[in-house]
Amino acid sequence: MKAISIQTYGDPSGMQVIEAPEPEPGPGQLLIATEAIGVGGVDAVIRRGTIGSIGFPAGLVPGSEVAGKVIAVGDPADAAWIGRGVWAFTGLGGGYAERAVAGLDDVTALPDGLSPVDAVTIGSSGPVAHFGLAHVHFTRGESVLVRGAAGSIGIMAVQMTALGGAREIAVTTSSPERGKLLRELGATVVLDRAGQGDVTSGFDVIVDIVGGADLPVFLERLADNGRMVSLGVVGGYPPADFGSALLRSFRRSLSYATMSLDTVPVVERNRVRARNLASAATGELRAVVHDVLPLDEAADAHHRMDAGEVFGRIVLTA
Template sequence: MQAFGGPEELRVTTIEPITAGAGQVLIAVEACGVGLVDVLLRKGLDPSRSPIGFVPGLEVAGRVIDGSPEWIGKRVFAKVAEGGYATQLVADVTNIAEIPDALSSTAAVALGINALVAHFSLLQGRCGKSEQVLVRGAGGGIGTMTVQLAKLNGAQVTASTTSPEKRSMLSALGIQQFDNGQQEYDVIMDTVAGNNLASFFSRLKSGGRYVLNGIADGFPPPDFAMPMVTSLQKSLSISFLSLNAVADNQLMDAMTNIFTLAVQGKISAVIDTVYPLDEAVSAHKRLESGKVFGKIVLQV
């Protein structure tokens, strides 16, 4: 990228060769996840980053070709700060997890960050067995992982989506309950935010927990928490989940466990579309269309 802006600011270019340093590996990238965070970064909503030479991409899967000897030849998932839309990537060994042979690189990144956000959000919300859980944005990348993991944990899962097509696809994932605008819940998992966030607080039971882990519909209004304050007698709570607050070893341990669940057939990687790396512009346009179900992946 040379400037922040629309998808057209993404351009294919050649850079100087990169090398792995101490405690790092060089990965020949096979697949890279495309997420809404990439869109926010592309638009320049992180003031700490310069667009000049910025390469998006926070998660990749591929084979280690250099660096720490114990990792060479292994296929790994890597969570990074940037640079994933590339043929090669350097990652710290603390930020990689081995991918089982039975799992494709495309599936690994389709699980990837989305499954990690879902897993740690459910922990943050103290989501217990048999509890009523609502997932806002259930058809998105994080949402499709959240409904699966919550259901696997024994929760009674209800999905919130305005799309009949996504309802049908969620049903195929085993979700049979859809929000009618009146039900109350023990836990609400929200990937959407936006202006309507506060209207969901009244849908929480006493002692209910609200976990916000995404802003697919934009930031909520500044006074969004006031309805929760006026419902003080219900002892409601709201928390926020960012993987930046989770230790690297916890993330990679969780990623390994998630891969195991996928290999065992207990959860599925949900892939919307796979694009070649040089079609990243099309991938971003698709992501911003609002029609995506699951994850978009770039394949190298």
Template sequence: MRTIRMERFGGPEVLIVADGPELRAGVDQVLVAVEACGVGLVDVIIRSGQYPGLVPAEHLLGIEAAGRVIAGPAYWIGKRVFVKANDGGCYAEQIVAHVKDICEIPEGLSAEEAVALGINALVGYFSLRQGHLNPGDVVLVRGAGGGIGVTAIQLSLVSGLRVIASSRSEDKRRKLAKIGVLEFDNNLQEVDGIIDPVAGETIAGFIGRLKANGRYVINGIAGGFPPVEFGMSLLQGYQRSLGISFLSLNSIGKEDIVTAMEDIFRLAMEKKVTPVIDKVYALAEVAEAHKRLESGAVFGKVILKV
């Protein structure tokens, strides 16, 4: 079985194709023949060693995949499933997953499309829920052209929110308009909520854009960790009763994850949400896929086809 390994932290060049051990499904597990897997920012962060001490260099990357079950409980044999793999390992031809970590993919949705939604759509889905946004509310989505951004925008529109997209790229703005975005950030609009997969040094300026009782949900650090003093902008505006929270899928129960994924797939089949794929690479082209993700030019999801 082919898999992608790294023996040290570093740039994309540390990712190599290697032979992995034969996998077997245990009790309440399935063995999945992987057809596609997602390439995400968390993979880049782990690969580059930004989580030293927490994740070993020998860690197998990839937290989401789609494929067909080839071993396990009879009910699942032959079914096409999406896999959320908290412990990684999806950059491979096969992966073992617990039955509570899989969701059946409906007919008519390809493996690549399932992964293009996948983790990104789940993050957007639960960010909106955590933000307690209601139809008619104004939501600003930072990093609008990224994988999380394009799914969060579509889910916001489906929820009846007025969406303002933040993207400095004219090319990405044109593409965002094609998925329904009508307004773009001009650094002036006040908003009810902000969905932020970017964070970074400029976060304080965005906090200042929230209306009274506004909600700010940070679900990623594509722009780096925010400065420690950013919390002062919240304290200084305490009279507006602002709320800030952080969103990690690791804090959400497995049943809720599966239910949300089923809901997202339903929306895709109803053509209310569209999987947005930036580029598809072969498994052996994983280094190029990581370079693409790090380029900042990505619109949607980068995918490895197995």
């Protein structure tokens, strides 16, 4: 089968198209003929070698999120899965390929009317945004800032807070064009990356996908009893002493949290994912697909991500 492998970590040109042996489904696993493969921010982090020191091997097939048809099962998985359309999490690799395997806990059946391309656009980002907002107890009527709103997680957070009755939804983004698209999804205030723009009061909730040197500045933008949750660090880690921004504002009772989907019980994660996919099938949630490219063009997809061109998500098709 055709697959993409990372021969050298760093630049996207280190990714090569290879012929790889077809994977076999292990006990309780499903073998999926992939139709759509999500190209996520975490794939770029792995490919850049930023966390390469953890020990990813040369030759890794990246990709964690696929959708397609089940073509075989490993005992004791029910053979009734064969022929069904599914979304699947493949772990930290294995997704950029014509076939992928996933355990039953990591598979969600596709609802009628939802394309595989749309499924891999929201299958992970929807639950991340949902549980991020739940983690900081977002409540109807509150004001929210989504920092780094132009990615797949931010786009979900904007839509979910709009559906959840936020009083105000501010976003940070790098261009007025993106700001306009985010307004169409529910944003009410558009700020630049530094948080400058037409907003006068603090935020009850900040959903942060950026991190980086400015994180303490944004902590100071919380209203009394405000809560910030970090869901990603696309701008790098914050300064080591970022927590002093909270202590300087001790009398305002601010809170800071992180939320990783890895800590959410699998049953909860799958329940919310199934609900998100159903909402996308009815149009209540919009999957924002930046572009669809053939699997062979994975390196180009990564070049475009590195260049900051992507609004929403690039999807590969096998």
